[in-house]
Amino acid sequence: xxxxxxxxxxxxxxxxxxxxxxxxxxxxxxxxxxxxxxxxxxxxxxxxxxxxxxxxxxxxxxxxxxxxxxxxxxxxxxxxxxxxxxxxxxxxxxxxxxxxxxxxxxxxxxxxxxxxxxxxxxxxxxxxxxxxxxxxxxxxxxxxxxxxxxxxxxxxxxxxxxxxxxxxxxxxxxxxxxxxxxxxxxxxxxxxxxxxxxxxxxxxxxxxxxxxxxxxxxxxxxxxxxxxxxxxxxxxxxxxxx
Amino acid sequence: xxxxxxxxxxxxxxxxxxxxxxxxxxxxxxxxxxxxxxxxxxxxxxxxxxxxxxxxxxxxxxxxxxxxxxxxxxxxxxxxxxxxxxxxxxxxxxxxxxxxxxxxxxxxxxxxxxxxxxxxxxxxxxxxxxxxxxxxxxxxxxxxxxxxxxxxxxxxxxxxxxxxxxxxxxxxxxxxxxxxxxxxxxxxxxxxxxxxxxxxxxxxxxxxxxxxxxxxxxxxxxxxxxxxxxxxxxxxxxxxxxxxxxxxxxxxxxxxxxxxxxxxxxxxxxxxxxxxxxxxxxxxxxxxxxxxxxxxxxxxxxxxxxxxxxxxxxxxxxxxxxxxxxxxxxxxxxxxxxxxxxxxxxxxxxxxxxxxxxxxxxxxxxxxxxxxxxxxxxxxxxxxxxxxxxxxxxxxxxxxxxxxxxxxxxxxxxxxxxxxxxxxxxxxxxxxxxxxxxxxxxxxxxxxxxxxxxxxxxxxxxxxxxxxxxxxxxxxxxxxxxxxxxxxxxxxxxxxxxxxxxxxxxxxxxxxxxxxxxxxxxxxxxxxxxxxxxxxxxxxxxxxxxxxxxxxxxxxxxxxxxxxxxxxxxxxxxxxxxxxxxxxxxxxxxxxxxxxxxxxxxxxxxxxxxxxxxxxxxxxxxxxxxxxxxxxxxxxxxxxxxxxxxxxxx
Numbered sequence: 001x002x003x004x005x006x007x008x009x010x011x012x013x014x015x016x017x018x019x020x021x022x023x024x025x026x027x028x029x030x031x032x033x034x035x036x037x038x039x040x041x042x043x044x045x046x047x048x049x050x051x052x053x054x055x056x057x058x059x060x061x062x063x064x065x066x067x068x069x070x071x072x073x074x075x076x077x078x079x080x081x082x083x084x085x086x087x088x089x090x091x092x093x094x095x096x097x098x099x100x101x102x103x104x105x106x107x108x109x110x111x112x113x114x115x116x117x118x119x120x121x122x123x124x125x126x127x128x129x130x131x132x133x134x135x136x137x138x139x140x141x142x143x144x145x146x147x148x149x150x151x152x153x154x155x156x157x158x159x160x161x162x163x164x165x166x167x168x169x170x171x172x173x174x175x176x177x178x179x180x181x182x183x184x185x186x187x188x189x190x191x192x193x194x195x196x197x198x199x200x201x202x203x204x205x206x207x208x209x210x211x212x213x214x215x216x217x218x219x220x221x222x223x224x225x226x227x228x229x230x231x232x233x234x235x236x237x238x239x240x241x242x
Numbered sequence: 243x244x245x246x247x248x249x250x251x252x253x254x255x256x257x258x259x260x261x262x263x264x265x266x267x268x269x270x271x272x273x274x275x276x277x278x279x280x281x282x283x284x285x286x287x288x289x290x291x292x293x294x295x296x297x298x299x300x301x302x303x304x305x306x307x308x309x310x311x312x313x314x315x316x317x318x319x320x321x322x323x324x325x326x327x328x329x330x331x332x333x334x335x336x337x338x339x340x341x342x343x344x345x346x347x348x349x350x351x352x353x354x355x356x357x358x359x360x361x362x363x364x365x366x367x368x369x370x371x372x373x374x375x376x377x378x379x380x381x382x383x384x385x386x387x388x389x390x391x392x393x394x395x396x397x398x399x400x401x402x403x404x405x406x407x408x409x410x411x412x413x414x415x416x417x418x419x420x421x422x423x424x425x426x427x428x429x430x431x432x433x434x435x436x437x438x439x440x441x442x443x444x445x446x447x448x449x450x451x452x453x454x455x456x457x458x459x460x461x462x463x464x465x466x467x468x469x470x471x472x473x474x475x476x477x478x479x480x481x482x483x484x485x486x487x488x489x490x491x492x493x494x495x496x497x498x499x500x501x502x503x504x505x506x507x508x509x510x511x512x513x514x515x516x517x518x519x520x521x522x523x524x525x526x527x528x529x530x531x532x533x534x535x536x537x538x539x540x541x542x543x544x545x546x547x548x549x550x551x552x553x554x555x556x557x558x559x560x561x562x563x564x565x566x567x568x569x570x571x572x573x574x575x576x577x578x579x580x581x582x583x584x585x586x587x588x589x590x591x592x593x594x595x596x597x598x599x600x601x602x603x604x605x606x607x608x609x610x611x612x613x614x615x616x617x618x619x620x621x622x623x624x625x626x627x628x629x630x631x632x633x634x635x636x637x638x639x640x641x642x643x644x645x646x647x648x649x650x651x652x653x654x655x656x657x658x659x660x661x662x663x664x665x666x667x668x669x670x671x672x673x674x675x676x677x678x679x680x681x682x683x684x685x686x687x688x689x690x691x692x693x694x695x696x697x698x699x700x701x702x703x704x705x706x707x708x709x710x711x712x713x714x715x716x717x718x719x720x721x722x723x724x725x726x727x728x729x730x731x732x733x734x735x736x737x738x739x740x741x742x743x744x745x746x747x748x749x750x751x752x753x754x755x756x757x758x759x760x761x762x763x764x765x766x767x768x769x770x771x772x773x774x775x776x777x778x779x780x781x782x783x784x785x786x787x788x789x790x791x792x793x794x795x796x797x798x799x800x801x802x803x804x805x806x807x808x809x810x811x812x813x814x815x816x817x818x819x820x821x822x823x824x825x826x827x828x829x830x831x832x833x834x835x836x837x838x839x840x841x842x843x844x845x846x847x848x849x850x851x852x853x854x855x856x857x858x859x860x861x862x863x864x865x866x867x868x869x870x871x872x873x874x875x876x877x878x879x880x881x882x883x884x885x886x887x888x889x890x891x892x
Binding site for chain 2: 050137
């Protein structure tokens with residue numbers, strides 16, 4: 001199976017990086033994050049005079065990833081359906097699960113490249129003062145897993161529709177719900193509150209942003225990814241019977 | 243995955259059958275429906291399994307703390323203390339109606355308590371009180387816990403809600419230690435809990451008296467002391483072991499073990515005498531001296547800085563210590579602190595604040611402290627503001643059998659600045675100046691003979707005037723004192739000094755009664771009480787003179803050439819810590835702990851995070867860095883994209 005996954009992964013990745021769009025996309029994302037970090041008043045780095053990324057950077061990152069990830073994930077299956085290439089894809093001598101995992105990993109890699117494009121910011125900060133890298137490592141790991149979870153959701157939703165815009169909007173809404181649950185947890189009573197908190201992507205992501213890698217957070221993200229990839233595989237599989 | 247394989251196998255058979263004979267449409271639809279139903283069931287099963295796995299693993303507290311100082315992990319010092327406790331302790335957590343935005347605090351508290359339970363081999367037990375029942379709230383109220391106020395957003399409205407976010411440490415019959423507003427004290431929580439447990443193990447914790455120079459009352463209203471924040475911090479960590487109303491107008495109570503004397507000014511001989519008597523009976527002290535009277539030094543109107551007298555100069559010289567006039571600067575870049583400089587326009591209106599390096603505020607660097615002293619070993623970056631040099635007469639110390647240790651100095655680029663006019667002057671350079679390591683903090687230990695050993699007791703009542711002979715009949719009656727007992731000099735009529743009681747009418751020390759001996763200290767058979775200035779514990783010290791005062795004893799004294807490190811006079815504590823280091827308060831607390839024999843707690847308190855200031859840059863350099871970040875990486879990415887595009891085209 002993993003050989004098939006690697007084949008699909010390489011093919012998808014090659015398709016990404018031979019197109020100009022990911023480069024423009026990554027450049028814009030890196031520029032936007034740098035602008036937010038160094039120039040915006042509410043996060044302006046030099047204003048605080050502290051060699052610390054703070055949670056501000058990763059809090060901001062979370063907001064933008066809710067938009068970025070659906071953009072990457074929206075076309076994973078719906079574009080194949082829209083272009084009519086899904087039938088060709090289904091005739092390939094590989095399992096559906098390999099297709100799903102390969103596509104997912106390649107998209108996740110693209111997002112990883114976007115995240116890595118912002119690494120210049122912590123490097124700059126550390127060159128200007130004695131920065132604690134722990135929260136930065138935790139924050140980036142959390143962001144990577146957060147993206148993975150959101151991407152798994154995005155590719156599943158993408159497999160349910162043939163319109164990329166619909167997939168994007170639905171993923172955006174779902175992402176906001178899964179992140180916003182953390183805010184809502186206060187307002188839904190003492191029973192549902194902790195449930196919302198546990199289900200929220202934001203709670204686990206922000207916990208890692210402190211610089212603490214907790215097994216509970218890892219388990220949550222892995223479970224989230226596995227579940228939605230499974231749903232994705234089932235959804236693609238069921239397409240054969242329609 | 244197995245169900246997925248199953249689906250794939252089913253699918254393959256479906257394909258085969260589709261390619262072969264055409265089945266009846268109804269049978270195909272039925273099979274498809276069954277497959278889809280099985281697929282849904284598999285998803286549901288997977289969800290259950292994953293939820294179950296999450297629920298199981300939620301109980302396991304396995305985590306990696308990536309922070310440099312391991313601030314989310316129980317320190318080795320705490321583990322050692324908890325591992326050695328004998329009496330069990332119970333920690334009750336009251337968590338009620340706390341917004342879930344504090345979930346991280348809750349998680350941190352839970353993890354910390356779990357680690358404490360493990361480290362103590364079960365001697366410490368944590369209990370989360372069920373607050374859904376009224377009994378939980380009633381218990382919190384009974385224990386006197388404070389309700390915390392939270393601002394919670396309800397739609398567009400910001401409301402105030404209240405709830406409990408506290409814990410209580412209970413140990414046997416001891417008074418429970420209450421810690422409220424856990425989110426606010428999260429940085430100190432480990433220290434607070436472990437120190438409570440540690441101190442609870444001791445029959446009687448060491449008592450620390452904080453004696454400070456209080457501001458002069460103005461218009462009948464007392465201003466807040468500039469040491470109020472330090473006093474609060476001391477109270478937070480020492481609790482009932484802190485005496486805040488001790489003054490030098492009366493003998494220091496017998497149960498006091500350590501005195502922190504903050505910025506003494508114009509002490510009378512009587513006050514210094516009482517302080518010395520306290521030391522001679524075995525007391526230990528930290529004296530924070532500020533020889534510069536620099537009120538308003540940051541104000542543009544004040545250019546000349548006056549010298550101030552502590553009233554202790556002669557006594558300190560007797561001990562062999564001199565706090566020099568003037569101020570010390572340090573030209574080492576890493577040792578200079580930041581100074582909040584106000585940016586004003588031409589009309590003098592404040593536009594904002596900028597930070598500049600200021601060599602008159604200096605940072606004690608780890609390389610310049612005595613590492614053999616545990617307090618200095620654990621010292622975090624500590625700012626001193628216009629400190630004075632503290633020099634020691636080593637020959638005198640040796641001759642009298644004492645040991646004087648310089649605990650902290652400036653860097654090699656330190657300088658004694660005798661001229662203290664215009665301290666705000668920018669660009670004070672090191673050109674042509676004598677640069678050397680200047681001592682800033684000194685510890686003196688060893689035998690001490692009283693400064694008043696061969697002098698009259700300054701606190702003794704004045705001798706009665708000799709009986710006035712009956713005047714001859716022809717004498718002028720105006721020449722005679724009708725009562726005959728008026729004081730002839732001011733010695734017995736002691737004025738209330740700056741270190742008088744906070745209210746000016748402080749009653750006799752309430753704590754003068756002897757207390758139970760401590761487990762780890764020899765019994766002190768203190769006399770205590772008000773029975774004379776020399777009667778505050780003579781038996782514990784050296785020999786007493788016939789009039790009851792101590793003339794010899796053992797000294798343990800720390801002298802600092804700065805008191806401002808214990809203040810927040812130059813900005814809020816948080817900002818000061820951010821700019822210049824948070825080490826001042828922990829230093830005083832640690833020194834008090836060390837002097838009272840509680841070294842174990844130092845490593846815990848010193849876990850406060852380091853300030854991580856930026857290298858100071860010019861405005862244009864900041865802009866350059868910002869624009870480089872904004873443009874460089876995106877341009878590189880675009881360049882990579884173009885390269886790929888060109889290669890493919892060619």
